[in-house]
Amino acid sequence: MTQLPANLNAKSKEFYEETRAAPPSNFLMKIEWFSPSRATSMRSFETRAFEAGGYTWKLTINFEQEREDYVSVYLSVADSDSLALGLGWEVNAIFTFFLHNQLADNYSSFRGTTRRFNAVNNKWGFSKLMSINSLMEGHVVDGVCVFGAEVFVLKPPHLVECLSFVRRVDFVSREFMISGFSKLVDMWVSEEFVVEDHIWRVQVYPRRNSSRPKGRFVSMYLECVSAKSFAQHQKINAEGFIRIDKKPNSLPIYMKHWFRSSMDHWGHNEFISIGDVRSCPDEDCFSLELELRVLAIVS
Template sequence: MSLKHGDVSGPTRRFNAVIPRWGLSKLISKETLMEPSNGYVVNDNCVFGAEVLVIKSEHVNECLRLVKNGASVKREWKISDFSKQGEVWVSEEFDVGNYQWKVNLYPNGVSSLPKNSYMSLFVALEGIPPHQRVKAEVLMRFKTKLDDCHRSKTYTNWFTSSCPEWGYHEFVSIADMSAKGFLADDCCFLEIEITVQGVVLEAPEI
């Protein structure tokens, strides 16, 4: 005895964390299922099957959240024994816009530069998830002890998990550090101001 069978195909659906399950609420009527001549039920048994085709999608939904008025924090450090800091001076972590940040200062410059030519300065975003991007404006400033002279630079950047650090390889020359009073008694004054302007999140695909 050959059994009849029915093929039912549904629309293409996207499964995600918000909608992990899809189906058909009315696949077949009970009358049709139980009708002996249709052959769906034999000896009180029936067989169901499903074929799933996975379609890879490159589409990514993103949600931009602007930070109203900007979440801004200014931090200042007095760095003593500048010449004894070694390869890199790292600040403590501090919070801006519910994200953790730190400063990486290279007294003798990063390894790609001639030694003792420039001081390098970077700001790094700690522990950013791979599905997020954070846009921030960063002000970097070196000041003299009396604050009568300063060297400052400002930039805006998207910080990501693959590129969490941004700054300047050649922020100020070592020669200018002493000649212009930024380094006195082996001590310097650093000011960093970070303003978080927006956050991009991957949105659930519907």
């Protein structure tokens, strides 16, 4: 059997009941010269409209004898017929009703679950908020009774993020020839190529691109050129292997990275030592073999 939370009203299962010192932030209504006979004679009262979460609302308070002398309270969107939202308008909100306990100087609060207000269901509330007998025990003093309400509107998300896994994740192979390697001073950059509609290229630094002493290693990076224009949340996940074709018994170097505007390249500072390059049959002319595939794209 499912256990109800300790503060959930076990009779109605409609709301969570709590006590707090702070008054409601959106609406307060005072009733003067309150008595059970006057209330049940009037039966129902609709409050003025109040604003919360960018919408106007109103409360309907019922004192109905046929409901075993219980107070029922409902919230509705005011002037919903004039809302410029079209036929399919809807407002998702969490609301809380309050009763001021004047003897304890605090507020009994009754919070419901998220409700969707629309043209079909424009009124939500609690059919048995509190019995009139309980209401008279501290919530009515010298004929004064204070009701209140808070409404929290759930706004639609401002940012929608989409993670798309690539359906076909086959590797794309590319080969790049580097000639005159010994004469390179700064950097060698491959021609651009496209994988999964994104532009890529390879960067090779002949004397290592790092703050440490240079001259012992060659640095190599894979760059996602398209990532330079990505929005902050956009990124692309790719993996690949790269090796020097003419290096005897060379093993491919593995790379995997989330490429984004703030980190549009990834690779190895110590891709291969200068000594290993010189051991190639022709140290001044060799090729790079790259296999690359895109695994996922966040847009």
